[in-house]
Amino acid sequence: MMIQWLWITALHVAPKWLESLVEQLFAALPVWLTSNLTPTDATDFIVWPLLQIGVMLLIVLTVVAYLTLAERKVSAWIQVRVGPNRTGPLGLLQPAADGIKLLIKEDVIPFKADKVVFTLAPIISMVCAFIVLAVLPYGPHYASITNINIGLLFILSVSSVGVLGIILGGWASNSKYPLLGALRSSAQMVSYEAAIGLTIVSALIFTRTFSMQGIVEAQRSLGVWFILFLFPSFIVFLVSAVAETNRAPFDLAEAESELVGGFHTEYSGFRFSIFFIAEYTNMVVVSAIAATLYLGGWYVPGMDWVAAQLPAAYREAALTLMGVTAFSIKCGAILYLFIWMRWTFPRYRYDQLMELGWKWLMPAALANIVLTATIFILGKELGLVRSVKGVLEMAWQGKVFFTVAGFLSLFPILALLNAINRNSRSFNLRAQRTTIPLSTRKVKLSPGVKPA
Amino acid sequence: MSDETKPTSEATSGAVTPEAAASQADAEREAKIAAAKAKAAAAKAARTASGESATEPTSADADKEAKIAAAKAKAAAAKAAREAAGDGGDAASPKPAPAKVPAKAAAKAPAKKEAAPAYVEIKDDPLITALRAAFQDDIKEAVTNNGQQIIRVVPERARDLLWYLRYDASVQFDMLTDVTAVHYPDRKAFEVVYQLYSIAENRRLRVKAELPEDQSIYTVCDIWAAANWLEREVYDMFGITFEGHPDLRRILLPEGWVGFPLRKEYPVEYRHNEWVAANLNILEIPEGADLTGKFE
């Protein structure tokens, strides 16, 4: 009531008000722009970023397209098949064919769907997946688009918004399977985001920064990868990351054998392909985070030495080249792991997924924070590590200490998990025998009981 | 199950209840049909009754009833109607007479004879002997054919017999392998066939109950859970009503289908055009079309 009233009064009492505002705005705009947008500003803040974004989108979309091909090829290899090999040499044009097929398909919007949200959902998914690409450290210097202060937090936040795409898509379809998929997805995301966030906290103890480049630099200055210090955290992250990207064995939101396709059951053609691209982009993002946090990002021990051998003019370029290559290889390895997992494991059940999230990964992540902090303080007290201008410095003794302590901290965590899950059903599954009696024998049945 | 329908081995309440449950409307319909056919049947029945009695495998009792029916068709139809409505006096008797059935069977049975199957009476089997002792004349015969044991029982006691075989007999038949029916249009009857199996004794037994058309039989759902779907299928295919069945719906054919395909009078090639048009929306019925659906 009030809102309408306010609107009406605002527009009716002074109809000229809005017009004059617009007029003033347009009059002021050129002046404002010239005063605020110097040519250098324009190149720095508009031209360069747009160029970088364009190049990166091109590269990432190609990578994503070929990731789908890689997925199919790897799965074919795992399953002793050939895989796509008809479109182009070795099936290399398959992604293009797939893309064209999806583009020219009929775009169906269900009659009873909430059309606005239905259209919005894939866009949310893809935009969020792509925004994150801006802060990934592909390599040193020119090879990354931007380096923001809260890089890691930014990635987590944006990908948590990306979940909305799945949820809203499932809801807006106005159909039961997508709704179930959306329900599953929202529960799953909330649970596993918590686990991811917590496991990253323990990594932050060593990285001392949220900035993605900063994390790489931290490892570069130490000359080690944090996977050595943070092995339990890495495992928790990896498992949660698979869940976060909705991939098997955690692909409950789509679960084609149960929910027919889950949240994207009603999507077709281009809209479906947007979801598809978003999913694979998310895979790339998550593997990039894992590579950055635990595997040194674009840093490989010894690359500085190699660069130092070269003439000074080539150093930067060589470093960049090596960095980008190393980063791609690391991401590729993790992506391969994801694909491998998908084609090996059966699918979790909804409640088992929740159990894994809340009773295994969460306690492990929490315990790991405590343990890592304790280890860090211990190392600090022993004088093995000192903080210089926010970056850690340590000698080889420190590195050995943290490595050993990191791996040893697995045991208390496992002990804790054992204590928590000792009596749960899933914990005792391995006790299940896998052979069955063969001898022909008559089973003793209780005598038939007459129903009353 | 309510007390009323709970069967016991000595009382015959179980045998009577289907009759009691049959509605008055049913009985009236029966009476009308019987009355309408009576006149025509009387002459025909008189001609065929003697031949029928020789081959009819059920009992001399039926034959006797048939003769009565042939002589006094109208009276028999009235009696059938009364019994269908559930005559209290008749219910108390240990062996309810299947009155209306042979009357109609006799009335419509064709003169064609069947070759007598090689059924051999079972003589010395402790289980069968015990059954005979417990059920007396309700077991019409116990025979073997192709080496397989068959018990024929009056439909009213079929459930009691199966209950007995499941729980009380010396060989407990714990598995109901199959329930099916066979239609004998010339006798105007179905044979409801129960295939039993005892896992412990590795023994099979077939129980058959000859059920007049339009009469219902008791469910055995609560004795063997397997009977649920099997009886539904029999209902679906033959239209036999199983009383006390918790969920008697069509199972293979869609809801709303007309007719029971495995009855002999149902044509092999048949399309229920009305149903197809209404439910599948693939057929437009032209004006004045023949909706019987029989193919040329």
Add this chain to the structure above:
Amino acid sequence: MLLVGWEALFFWLLTLAALFAAVFTVSAHNPVHCALFLISTLIATAGLFLLLRAEFVAGAQILVYVGGILVLFLFVLMLVNTRSEVENPFNRQDKVGAFIAVLVGLALLGAVTYTQQRGGFFKTKPSADRLAIENARPDPNAPAGVISADTETLGVTLYTRAVLPFEIASVLLLMAIVGSVLLARDRRQEETYD
């Protein structure tokens, strides 16, 4: 802190977006749409935090509110009768609501006027506190690898000076969780599920 140039532009854009989304949040007919507008409001607010150079707060706001709480909102909305359209999103509480809204608006206006009088929301120099933080913050173009002063300040404050309120809040939330679990599980459910 002066609002000039691009900052001003973004400030106004984000503010308007937040305000309009907030209005639609209460006036939308479909609960899920309401949640969507609420999300927009929160994201716009996060943008405002960014303008204030409080990157950590901005990130945490999106992560916690959008990624966590509103996803749960949507979860609940989908579980319950999702398709019920509220014909009139306003009920008899709207008068009370309007009154409170006006009250809060006046209070905010007063606060803005007050700060302006103290010297500086739109016009003049920033306050001494803010200046201190501004000066403490490293140059934005400085090499990465350093926790932003904002994050550090927040962390230190939260775990030293504000530790008691922080803990009280967490205990309160814990109680709320336990309570809601107890309320949600009725006897019938427990019997069927256990």
Add this chain to the structure above:
Amino acid sequence: MHTAIPLVTHHSETLFDAEEMVLSMGPQHPSTHGVLRVILKLDGERVVDLDCDIGYLHRGAEKIFENRLYPMIAPYFDRLDYIAAVSNGLLYVETVEKAMGIEVPPRAQYLRVILTELNRLSSHLLWLATHALDIGGFTVFLYAFREREEILKIFENFFGARLTCHAFRIGGMTYDAYPEFEAQVRAFCDLFPKRLEEYETLLNENRIWLGRTVGIGVISAEDAISLGLTGAPLRGSGVDYDVRKASPYECYADLDFDIPIGENGDTFDRYLVRMEEMRQSRRIILQALDRLPDGPVLGKVPKVIRVPAGEVYHSVEGPKGELGLYLVSDGGTKPYRLRMRPASFINLAALRKMAIGSLVSDVVAVIGSLDIVLGEIDR
């Protein structure tokens, strides 16, 4: 009451009330193995009640049987359980032979056993494939199809068909085995155990697989018997009943094999039972190959097949369970009534008992473990 911009699309319908939701699973659903439709009543994801809607594939087979000459009926059986066409064909010819008292020559008996067991293997492999696929193990699916392909190649050579195999004739076989038959079957049997181990490596100790199958769809021995379950669902519950042992047909009495028996009656035990059955089938095939006698493959059969009046019930152990056939003859050239006891049909009836109270995902797993074929259920 409207805001300035119309933002809201109007939905008039209520999707479901907060308590329960009715979900129609099928007839077009990836995991209902054909055109089964399961109507689930859900509380969240938990199944409160369910009902099976079958009959989408109903072809009136039993009605057709009554109007066909005896030799004409046999091919219809291949189309009932199209996954186990050989077993179905065997059931029919044996029933007629039993009713007519025809003696089948020993070579035909052994060949029939070999082919039936191969068919059991292929059926079980298809079950394993789809069961694993339902639970999300896609790789097992393709592995199992790889081995099934080997069997189908043998079938193709023998029968000329891969799916609706038909070479059994009343009184024996239509033709003898092709020359390389024995070698090919032996080669397959040599390969097969390794492949079985491969599947078991992927599944047996897999925590997710165990989590999805152990304790899911439990059915006690008493319930299983009462529901008339046969085949692996019955044996998985610990009841030792296999028609091949209980009332041996063909030459099964001469062959040495074991019947695996489960204990818990859950999906995992049914899985184990079938896996072991595959090993036993291989044993049977090898033994039968070793003893394969020479001689004719077709016994003395009258020109016009006329079953003497009477009735006979015969059953064989199909891959899905006990396949029974009840033949009532009036002495003519067509059966008066031919009733097939469909194992899948009766096994499927147990779904309700097994799945109520579990989750949607479990329903899929249980349907997979029941190993149903809609062609046989709907007939």
